[in-house]
Amino acid sequence: MNTQALLQEMPETETVSERDMANAIRALVMDSVQKANSGHPGMPMGMADVATVLFNRFIKLDPLHPQWPDRDRFVLSAGHGSTLQYALHYLIGYPDMPIEELQRFRQLGAKTAGHPEYGHAQGIEMTTGPLGQGIATAVGMALAERLLVQRFGEDIVDHHTYVIAGDGCLQEGISHEAIDLAGHLRLSKLIVFWDNNSISIDGPTSLSTSMDQLMRFEAAGFDVQEIDGHDYEEIADAIARARSSDRPSLVSCRTIIGKGAPNLQGTEKTHGAPLGDSEIAAVRQAIDWPHQPFEVPEEIIETWRDAARRGADERREWCVRMAASPHGDDLRQAVLKQLPASLFEELGAFRREHVEKATKVATRKASEMVLGVINNATDLTIGGSADLTHSNLTVTPGMRDVTPQSFSGRYIHYGIREHGMAAAMNGLALHGGFIPYGGTFLAFADYARGAMRLSALMGQQVIYVMTHDSIGLGEDGPTHQPIEHLAMLRATPGINVFRPADIIETAECWELALKYSDRPSVIVLSRQNLAMLRHAHAEENRSSRGAYVLRETAEPRAITLMATGSEVEIACTAADMLRGQYKIPAAVVSMPSWELFEAQTPAYRRSVLAAAPRIGIEAAARLGWDRWIGEKGAFIGMQGFGASAPAPDLYRHFNITPENIVATARKLIN
Amino acid sequence: MNTQALLQEMPETETVSERDMANAIRALVMDSVQKANSGHPGMPMGMADVATVLFNRFIKLDPLHPQWPDRDRFVLSAGHGSTLQYALHYLIGYPDMPIEELQRFRQLGAKTAGHPEYGHAQGIEMTTGPLGQGIATAVGMALAERLLVQRFGEDIVDHHTYVIAGDGCLQEGISHEAIDLAGHLRLSKLIVFWDNNSISIDGPTSLSTSMDQLMRFEAAGFDVQEIDGHDYEEIADAIARARSSDRPSLVSCRTIIGKGAPNLQGTEKTHGAPLGDSEIAAVRQAIDWPHQPFEVPEEIIETWRDAARRGADERREWCVRMAASPHGDDLRQAVLKQLPASLFEELGAFRREHVEKATKVATRKASEMVLGVINNATDLTIGGSADLTHSNLTVTPGMRDVTPQSFSGRYIHYGIREHGMAAAMNGLALHGGFIPYGGTFLAFADYARGAMRLSALMGQQVIYVMTHDSIGLGEDGPTHQPIEHLAMLRATPGINVFRPADIIETAECWELALKYSDRPSVIVLSRQNLAMLRHAHAEENRSSRGAYVLRETAEPRAITLMATGSEVEIACTAADMLRGQYKIPAAVVSMPSWELFEAQTPAYRRSVLAAAPRIGIEAAARLGWDRWIGEKGAFIGMQGFGASAPAPDLYRHFNITPENIVATARKLIN
Structure with missing residues (x-):
């Protein structure tokens, strides 16, 4: 055989090095950002080598089956480096990521949004961009894997969660909450790559931090390593060691931001702006990349596709193991998050029982009772609290701790970590197999805001159990008394906010939270006892309409009292006084969910609101109430922050009383 | 001299031990909580010994001069242990903390609120309760001290910031941001006592954490020590060492929660509930405290008062040094935060100049220009950004970095730490001597929520510069595009939220933020360029009314277009189109601050709102707008989250356009 023939026999791909593969990423990244005239080339070019080794040698993904439950999870916590993910997806062959998508980077309707957006393109495990969310959400994913292994066996559940995090992710407070939880639970299949490039937006990280990150992660219980992030064998060795550790891993990858850009690399100038035509030309020369923009030689693409082929093989083997496993069906059902129909029947029976008994309990207590029913009927729910278990009442009999x-x-003791809890719940929901719920005080929704917004943006079924929902919590005072929090949550798109008025509405709202599988729910609950307000059991879930007439009047309404949660009982008392003392027919409208009421037909909304003057009553800020009370209505609630005192004193002090409602109603009518 | 006479000669106080002093705290704490039937005895009883040594031997306070600028700052980060602070204040003799206040713990109007509330009682340096805020705010206080030392000299500024933090404070993410910043800046006079009692609300801390806190603080650059928190000499030695360290200090105090309660100590049962009568009786026996509830023997009180006497002496010496210092007057002025009158004249001149030039810039750029004027005119302002300096445009020429x-x-590089920045700014403001301002993107107000709420609750002049305030930021996409954030901030009591429409309003809003010294301001600014909209210069600060008629009509109004920020220009264009194409007289109302508009007289508000139908236009959530547009109005804004694309595409995509305003106006009129 002559040389020519021999060369033809040798597969060309063998001549492609990981350096070539990484340079393909670099070229795609800089070209995408340049074409968009916007974006962040520095991180992807710096981490191209690490990503290449991870994807080329280790990661378990099948681009043709992006939802494969046993795939590795890859989370780009440093989401501004989105072109790294898009380039990887193109190179390993996700069908929905052709080169045209990279060319449409950051344009309206493109899959290639400025930051990775969950649901835009296959294989994007979560939305990132707000720093630290990725690493904290990944903790939930890694936890989900451990929980599923325990339930269904390592033969059908056995995957890693890989994270690329930047300096920003590690500076954000949420990273502390996340790594403490991960280290505590020894989530050994969580592997975090730190893009340790010593540069943030303002300049060198030494402007603002002197943290010894390795020591810090070690303190949290991580296995830690530091490597040259441009040395392929060091990268591979580090990943191999991290995979064999019995603890979560941090791999500090010393990198050069914008690596490959001869005049700009190593500086913040590569972080958040296109390199510009002349520097891009210089990169092409420096990395020996003579190809046109968005052009990658076929043999390099072919080599990249080997990773996908390896993943496809692994998936086929997994399918065989699934068929053989006694738990295959269970895993399938868990991933589909199918709740048993019997659960909803039991919740109906629960409501009937407590209408008959006229049970008077705090709605947090009602929630605990409802959760007892739910947790008995399904294993999908994973409970927890940010160290307020016996205040939030989130644990039910028989639940064991993780x-x-x-x-x-x-049941997960999330610690005093509201933000970490919310992010971990996002991860549990995103991973699949679970419907997570977790508790804290409503006022501390503040601490969890960043992750709660992502629950909504990603449309994840995460259920927030937020108790102590007003001045009704009493003595703990203004720091613990939510005022603006209902408005904050109601203003956030894509969240169902529920504030039930009694045990019956609590059961209804929990039922709705379980049924709305495409969004988070926040169930806002009282510390104090509240009377059962229904006159009779109804099959219908009345809360499902968002608002409804709880007390209608015999004669035409003279006034409508609209309230939520603990203030509905006060409104009912006021209505009784108006009728009894002044012969004024006052209807009472309970509004457990503004979002669901907004979604009703205008005719239904009109029938509830009706023509009489309206008073809104809620022990919270007015903002938003004018939508319901109209220009001639009145609002009775909080004008400022709360105070520390027993709850009844506070209601009197802030004038949220039946007497004030009666006086206000009489004024409005006259 | 006989024995009797000898004993009479010996001052009784010498026989009082620190154990007696600490037990006085324990007794007052348990009695206060028992009487209130609510509260947290565990932490104060556990930390009574540490607090005793700190106050007895070290702290520099003069209860008769609680505002003395050179006092030590004492921050009870674990604010639920408020009775510790109240007991200390009673014992060392703050005039406003008689025993009756301890007997009124947690009652309406008492100075002894459930958690320490800034402004309720003298000597409470800040409001605590939301965990982690204390330690993070203390970083700002310690930083303020360093800055003032540099300005005015160590002879008149030389004090420590002491913090008592619990497990919760150290688990919260904000603590990570805080200690990284403190360690980086080597704030050596910050001394943190960790109440290391291994108990949190759910039970042992081992339920949720395995963090090696000493290693973690060491990684952050702290000097770390661990001591027996019940050994008086170990405590004293540790404080002495911490005071001599050139780094901030963590003293891990191993304590027993509820120490002194023989049957309950060491368990979570002492954390958040009264001990109960029988256990209280057992404590009295165990610690040999035969006195009645709220009764402390005179000689123990006298011994406690020595600390106050030492402080009074130190203050007198400081007064002497102040009189001798060339910087005494400067310090006095700084503490009063007096801004030069010339500053406001210059801001007026700035407005006149840019009306004449019709300067078209992004309001973030306008803010930078205004800040140039402000920072030149006063040294009180301390700037910074959470690593977005050149996006927020918060640095001005000549400002040097801290x-x-x-x-x-x-100028402070706060790092990628929005929450830590906000808390540090609270600390700078509380300490006195500074008006801090700091920047991030408006969407990341989410991350800073906890501390921003405290700015409002404490009435501190902290100025938040929040740029990239809508979909107008473009390509970064929905994670970076605020939707609900204006509603969230407007719903929060005690914050002025400003969203200026052009360079003139930006100058006006900055002027207002400087003038409202009793509350925080949030100045919300555009990324994109905005036209100057005023027809002529006015001496009056028109934004001071909150909303005003920017474009009045010659004929009676057919419609009123109400908008804020970047949408005012769009409303003006729509008004021109309505007049030009349809002869419809449309007024335009600019609403830079809803809070200030709400504070105007009803007559003024009516004159602005007028009788014609109204359209609200804001690239944000609708929540709150119904207050202004009424039942027959319309809202043009965001219905859900944003998207990633160039800004002009997004405005078209979400239909926030002059054309849609025109069409909506015509529909409303017909």
Whole structure:
């Protein structure tokens, strides 16, 4: 055989090095950002080598089956480097990521949004961009994997969660909450790559931090390593060691931001702006990349596709194991998050029982009782609290704790970490197999805001149990008394906010939270006892309309009292006084969910609001209430922050009383 | 002299031990909580010994001069232990903390609120309760001290900031941001006592954390020590060492929660509930405290008062040094935060100049220009950004950075730490001597929520510069595009939210933010360029009314277009089109601040709103707008989250356009 023939026999792909593969990323990144005239080339070019080794040698993904439950999760916590993910997806062959999408980077309707957006393109495991969310959400994903292994066996559940995090992710407070939880639970299949490039937007990170990150992660219980992030074998060795560790891993990758850009690399100038035509030309020369923009030689693409082929093989083997596993069906059902129909029947029976008993309990207590029904009927729910278990009442009989030693429980002590809890719940929901719920005080929704917004943006079914929902919590005072929090949550798109008025509405709202599988719910609950307000059991879930007439009048209404949660009982008392003392027919409207009421037909909304003057009553800020009370209505609620005192004193002090409602109603009518 | 006479000669106080002093705290704490039937005895009883040594031997306070600028700052970060602070205040003799106040713990109007509330009682340096805020705010206080030392000299500025933090404070993410910043800046006079009692609300901290806190603080650059928190000499030695360290200090105090309660100590049962009568009786026996509730023997009180006497002496010496210092007057002026009158004249001139030039810039750029004027005219302002300096445009020419080596600058690189920044700014403001401002993107107000709420609750003049305030930021996409954030901030009591429409309003809003010294301001600014909209210069600060008629009509109004910020220009274009194409007289109302508009007389508000139908236009959530547009009005804004694309495409996509305003106006009129 002559040389020519011999060369033809040798597959060309063998001549493609990981350096070539990484340079393909670099070229695609800089070209995408340049074409968009907007974006962040620095991180992707700096981390191209790490990503290449990870994807080329280790990661388990099948681009043709992006929802494969046992795939590795890849989270780009440093979401501004989105072109790294898009380039990877193009190169390994996700069908929905042709080169045209890279050319449409950051344009309206493109899959290639400025930051990775969950649901825009296959294989994007979560929305990132707000720093630190990725690493914290990944903790939930890695936890989900451990929980599913315990339930269904390592033969059908066995995957890693890989994270690329930047300096920003590690500076954000949420990273502390996340790594403490991950280290505590020894989530050994969580592997975090830190793009340790010593540059942030303002300049060198030494402008603002002197943190010894390795020591810090070690303190949290991580296995830590530091490597040259441009040395392929060091990268590979580090990943291999991290995969074999019995602890979560941090791999500090010393990198050069914008690596490949001869005049700009190593500086913040590569972080958040296109390199510009002349520097791009210089890159092409420096990395020996003579190809046209968006052009990658076929043999390099072919080599990249080997990673996908390896993933496809692994998936086929997994399918065989699934068929053989006694738990295959269970895993399938868990991933589909199918709730048993019987659960909803039991919730109906629960409502009937407590209408008959006229049960008077705090709605947080009602929630605990409802959760007892739910947690008995399904394993999908994973409970927890940010160290307020016996205040939020989120644990139900028989629930065991998740501990570092055992993942057979289903109750998580998230610690005093509201933000980390919310992000971990996002991760549990995104991973699949679970409907997470978790508790804190409503006022501390503040601490969880960043992750709660992502629940909404990603449309994840995460259920927030937020108790102590007003001045009704009493003595803890203004720091603990929410005022603006209902408005904050109601203004956030894509969240169902529920504020039930009694045990019946609490059951209804929980039912709705379970049924709305495409969005988060916030269930806002009282510390104080509240009377049962229904006159009779109805099959219908009346809360599903968002608002409804709880007390209608015999004669035409003279006034409509609209309230939520604990203030509905006060409105009912006022209505009784108006009728009894002044012969004024006052209707009472309960509004457990503004979002669901907004979604009703205008005719229904009109029938509830009616023509009489309206008073809105809520122990919270007025903002938003004018939508319901109209220009001639009145609002009775909070004008400022709360105070520390027993709850009844506070209601009197802030004039949220039946007497004030009666006086206001009489004024409005006259 | 006989024995009897000898004993009489010996001052009784010498026989009082620190154990007696600490037990006085324990007794007052348990009695206060028991009487209120609500509260948290565990932490104060556990930390009574540490607090005793700190106050007895070290702290520099003069209860008769609680505002003394050179006092030590004492921050009870674990604010639920408020009775510790109240007991200390009673014992060392703050005049406004008689025993009756302890007997009124947690009652309406008492100074002894459930958590320490700034402004309720003298000597409470800040409001605590939301965990982690104390330690993070203390970083700002310690930073303020360093900055003032640099400006005015160590002879008149030389004090420590002491913090008592619990497990919760250290688990919260904000603590990470805080200690990284403190360690980086080597704030050596910050001393944190960690109440290391291994108990949180849910039970042992081992339920949720395995963090090696000493290693973690060491990684952040702290000097760390661990001591027996019940050994008086170990405590004293640790404080002495911490005071001599050139780094901030963590003293891990191993304590027993509820120490002194023989049957409950060491368990979570002492954390958040009264001990109960029988356990209280057992405590009295165990610690040999035979006195009645709220009764402390005179000699123990007298011994406690020595601390106050030491402080009074130190203050007198300080007064002497102040009189001798060339910088005494400067310090006095700084503490009063007196802005020069010339500053406001210059801001007026700035407005006149840019009306004449019709300067078209992004309002973030306008803010930078205004800040140039402000920072030239006063040294009180301390600037910074959470690593978005050149996006927020918060640095002005000549401003030097604050660095670990030098505190002579006045620009702080807060790092990627929005929450830590907000808390540090609270600390700078509370300490006195500074008006801090700091920047991030408006969407990341989410991350800073906890501390921003405290700015409002404490009435601190902290100025938040929040740029990239809508979909107008373009390509970064929905994670970076605020939707609900204006509503969230407007719903929060005690904040002025400003969204200026052009360079003139930006100058006006900055002027207002400087003048409202009793509350925080949020100045919300555009990324994109905006036209100057005023027809002529006016001396009056028109934004001071909150909303005003920017474009009046010659004929009676057919419609009123109400908008804020970048949407005012769009409304003006629509008004021109309505007049030009349809002869419809449309007025335009600019609403830079809803809070200030709400504070105007009803007559003024009516004159602005007028009788014609109204359209609200804001690239944000609708929530709150119904207050202004009424039942027959319309709203043009965002219905859900944003998207990633160039800004002009997004405005068209979301239909926030002059054309849509025109069409909506015509529909409303017909």
